Amino acid sequence: MSINSNYFSLLSKLPPYVFSVVNDLKYKARRNGEDIIDFGMGNPDQSTPKHIVEKLLESSAQGKNHRYSLSAGLPKLKLAISDWYRRNYDVDIDSEKETIVTIGSKEGLSHLMIAMLSPGEVVMVPDPCYPIHSFSVLIARGDIRSYDSFSENLMIKSIEDGLSKSPKPKALIISFPSNPTTQTVDLSFFERIVALAKKHKIVVIHDFAYADICFGSYKAPSFLQAAGAKDVGVESFSLSKSYNMAGWRVGFMSGNEEVISALRRVKSYLDYGIFQPIQISAITALNETKDCVNEISNTYESRRNRLIESFGNSGWEIDKPDATMFIWAKIPEKYREMGSLEFSKKLITDCKIAASPGIGFGKNGEGYVRFALIENEQRILQAARSLKKLEL
Ligand SMILES: Cc1ncc(COP(=O)(O)O)c(C=O)c1O
Known part of the structure; x- marks a missing residue:
């Protein structure tokens, strides 16, 4: 039986994520041996605190669980x-x-x-x-x-x-x-x-x-x-x-x-x-106490500071957020017309930086890109240096 495309009616409302365009470019570049600094998905790069992992190990050894x-x-x-x-x-x-x-x-x-x-x-x-x-x-x-x-x-x-x-x-x-x-x-x-x-x-x-x-x-x-x-x-x-x-x-x-x-x-x-x-x-x-939560939040805060400061030094002034693991950055004037998807592609090809195009979050997201703070401060500085390849 060949199933026609109307059969799964919901799928027409679920287009492939815009983000997959940038992801595909990222994977292609990595396959070619390029080092891409990845601020794409909000996927934490650090480990779960040790005491929580230890509890998992202990409780998963018990058959009743x-x-x-x-x-x-x-x-x-x-x-x-x-x-x-x-x-x-x-x-x-x-x-x-x-x-x-x-x-x-x-x-x-x-x-x-x-x-x-x-x-x-x-x-x-x-x-x-x-x-x-x-x-x-x-x-x-x-x-x-x-x-x-x-x-x-x-x-x-x-x-x-x-x-x-x-x-x-x-x-x-x-x-x-x-x-x-x-x-x-x-x-x-x-x-x-x-x-x-x-x-x-x-x-x-x-x-x-x-x-x-x-x-x-x-x-x-x-x-x-x-x-x-x-x-x-x-x-x-x-x-x-x-x-x-x-x-x-x-x-x-x-x-x-x-x-x-x-x-x-x-x-x-x-x-x-x-x-x-x-x-x-x-x-x-x-x-448990919130020490580990505070530590995680402090890591994002330091990365936020580093990114805002170093990108600013490279000519891209961005507002400093009070919360979240993201930076929501207005696309620099000179590149705004090209749209967030094309600008995100340019960031990957010219600067080896992956970010999420604002349009992927809705039409009002156009004009912005989102950086997830999932790279360490060294890598953030590396990204800031490579931004100099753009005319900001
Ligand atoms: C606003 C918001 N809600 C929910 C989630 C996903 O949470 P969960 O991992 O619990 O599904 C995210 C993840 O990025 C998020 O940004």
Whole structure:
């Protein structure tokens, strides 16, 4: 049987990532023996802290941990999550009803959309955004309505405009500190979002992946700290970045009881829970002091400083972000017209630097490239030197 291209109707909504164009160039160059400095994907380059790895080794040696686990997560892990919220944000989370363990944020967000949407229902997503924010909606057969995600006031206005259009949106996705724009907000912004959500009767989903990657005196607030937030929404957290555990696939979603319950129901059909030793190691991660988290955040802060300073010395002035493992850089004037994809290709071919083109995050990302701080400071300096091949 030959299957025609309309058979998999969803695939027409899932074009190959723009990023794959740059990735292909990167792999080709590397195959030719070139040294590419890779600021492409937000994939932490450092190891998971030793005490967490040791817990994995110890618990995976025990046969009782080899069986199916619980789809919603081990009760002790959910208790650790509840303690984590109380300690870090002074937020009360009922460990049985108001939180669920996810196989990383991407899994939780995607299955929540499947739990929540009927075909054609609308979700408001930021533009530019982390791609799963829009693709999770499309995978669940929903429709996306974008809002401008640059300044706070512009965002609120753009969200309000979107909420008053027909068909009425069912949910709103927000994410701060933001990937890719690195934008941060304070608690009053979340309070405005809660008020909007109550007024328009929508659910808010806050992706808090960079909760701990904050610099200087800035501390990112949790959405759940806003009064009334649990009435309208949930927040997703990931251990991928705070603990360098990207490959382990563990996170959690917490907040509104009905939303968590819907996700729990869908997941109970789909998975048997994360490999138990990983969940046990996650308990260790959340319960221990935050020294290792601070160390990880400090590494990104030093790299941020090095990149901003050295790229500036090479003639590319870039705004300094207060949070995340990214630099969101306006393309230098002279090259802006060529667009972010062509400029990213030029960075690879002329300077041996891989970055993500802004257009890959949405149309409002055009004019920017994103650098992930996953190369060490020596390599950042090497990149700054090779930028001199451009006319900046
Ligand atoms: C905003 C945001 N959310 C979620 C994720 C993915 O998290 P996880 O590894 O838990 O799926 C990332 C990873 O880059 C991200 O930037």
